[in-house]
Amino acid sequence: MTTLEMSAKPAAPVRAPRINLKQEGERFALVGAWLLLIVIFGILMPDSFLSWRNFSTMFGSQAVLVVLTLGIIIPLTSGDFDLSGASTLTMSSMLIGVLNARDGWGLAPTLVIALASGLVIGAVNAFFVLYFRIHSLIVTLGVGTFVNGLILWISKSQTISGVSMSLVEWVIINRLFGIPLAFFYALLLAAVIWYVLEYTIAGRRLLFVGRGREVSRLNGIPVDRVRAISFIISGVIAALAGVFYAGMTGSADPLSGLNLLLPAFAAAFLGATTISPGRFNAFGAVISVYFLVTGITGLTMLGADAYVQNLFYGGALVIAVALSQLVRNRQPQEFS
């Protein structure tokens, strides 16, 4: 039997991966767009916009949105939507408000309960999606709405203030380089997620499950377990975002956190067009959040009304997905 040598043609030389300008341009286009925004607003408002104070406030106050976005990119990577993220966030912050501020619990047990609420919500999502084989959009939309009801119930629809000052200190008051610590927590989490997705077997499995369920199954990956764990991790990270949210405002209100859902998805999808185009990735998500927030802050400072937020987030979500479709040559999307 002839062996491989039968291809006696000179073997194609091993080409080193070249630096492809078009690809690199694509990777950093959003970073460029962000810098461009800063330059434009900087020229328009050199004193107020370009101050370190403005930037440090932006970096610190939007850390909550960064953490929430990092949470939802995990199920997005494994091919599921988690629409209950913002509800989990609000639930977690409300539990802090109720237990710590209203009922006087210590901070440590309160935080444990708050994070556990995320775990429970994630587990409920996973159970309904995987046991009954329901699409994740439906389950997480329903569970999220259910949780919203619970929040109104336990809070009696009231904003609860007076959250432990030590939490507030560790989130927003203590600063490094003038930036609230929350920003660094978010960066640290982004680094961890980046490492897990890129450099661990678990991360590889998550990616394969998202891209090909049948391929993963036939390669011995426990698909259901991977999906369940990604829902639970998403829930816990959303609850962590809720902890920061309570620390950021020193209080818990039953509604405002829910508005973060769409910005988080906009940032997650916009993030998938940058750094590693075509993949949901942690640092892409971080950059996207700050790109969106810079745009909104700048426009608001120029005197735009509140509606600009919705224009920006909604528009960004659709444009981001449209851009990522162009990268994929407009193949039909498969959401599980």
Next chain:
Amino acid sequence: MSDNAVLHLNNIRMRFGNFQALKGVSLSIRRGEVFGLLGQNGSGKSTLIKVLAGFHQPEEGSEVILWGQTMPLPLNQMEIKKRGVAFVHQHLGLIASLTVVENMRVTALGTRTPWFVNWRREAKRVAEQFAAFGLSIDPFATIAQLSPVERAFVAIVRAFEDLKASDAGYGGEGILVLDEPTPFLPAEDVKRLFGLIRSIVASGASVVIVTHDIDEVREITDRVAVLRDGELVDILETKVTERQAILDTIVGSRIDAFAKARGVEARPPAVTVTGIAMGRAAPFDLSIGEGETLGVTGLIGSGFASLPYALFGAVRATGNMVLDGRSIDLSRLTPAAAQALGLALLPGDRLGAAGVGSLSVTDNITLPVLPDHRGLLGLDRPGMLRTAGHLSELHDVRPRRPELPLGSLSGGNQQKVLLAKWLQTKPRLLLLDEPTQGVDFGARQQIFSALDRAARDGTAILCASTDNEQLEQICDRILVFARGRPVVELRGAEITRKAITEACFYSESQTAEAAE
């Protein structure tokens, strides 16, 4: 040409890239006859039907004459339907979750107004249509509730109604094309189906039936055209032709220069499987020796195709497998456990089940060996890229750029990558499903030689395929399946393309007889 022909196909030529699928086929269908289209897998039957259905554009010089009128090519699907040619494809085109009446009425509603559908009246009409053929099927049952043969009835009656509604239908004429309607039906249901076909023909329509099965051809058709390698070999009058003559026409008498030096010595068994049962078929045993390549084949629907998946724990099966002295219950086997035991499965659906097209060659090729690439700081990405590059070189994957997405490679190169992925694990038993489907000639030879080297290193190989040429080239032994279990074993010098085809057709008819 016959005087009362309703359809002439003249010099139909069809090419896919370098592959000439149809090399000038000419035939004509008469009014009120059942015309069979017979041939091996890949002989061009389905391509011919797809040309007629307007899916494929044939080459210049091809000609289709319907009711005496030359049609512009490629054929327009709506036009063909309007003129009275209706198709029932193998997958029937029914939506399982909808009711019979909804499926029947998806193309032609009896009402004139688009604003209101009187479902009760439609259901009554559908029931009358079934009754005309002596069938009683509840119009409000969903397709999923019907038995396989009833589903076939629904699809065929629907196609027949399309004929009646067409321009040709007023004269009771029309051409009904059935593309392999029987492979999943038990013998008794096939008889009922043929009853339906006969009553359709009695109304004046013509039926073209594509099939693998010689006995069905002999039972139902008036004439049969035999295709081989894209050419029309002969058109036989079924009534006056012996079974053996049809078989000889299908197989032909090509002489093959290639012969694999097959080991005939007894080998220690690497895998022994006892009492394996998939679906409703009776259980059977099989064993594969160390370094042996066992082929499993049969006609489509004969059950051989799911064997690799069953041994990997990827489809439901019962039975017991002994590997390296360890006994494994197949009903509890999972793909992960199978992999840990040293099994590897290369599925036939390359980008749907074997690999992910949107991920890189590196990502795909290193998936089963990720634990080997763990370093102190997590996965060693440069090392993974090196491994992928090395394997690409070893298996001559072109282009040799493992950072490219798998989906951007040609079919043959994708397959080399996916095979390399499993061969690097040095599996005890390698399970293959159609390993060279859609793979060009050169890549095919490279895949065969890679398999040969693995076999010489002691890997037992099970290859499920309907490609007789491939089976002949790589197998030491072949099991031919019919009705869910192996019925013929070919070994050593008995293995020729011709023998495999004959065994496929013989085994099907013998088991059918045995079942009666």
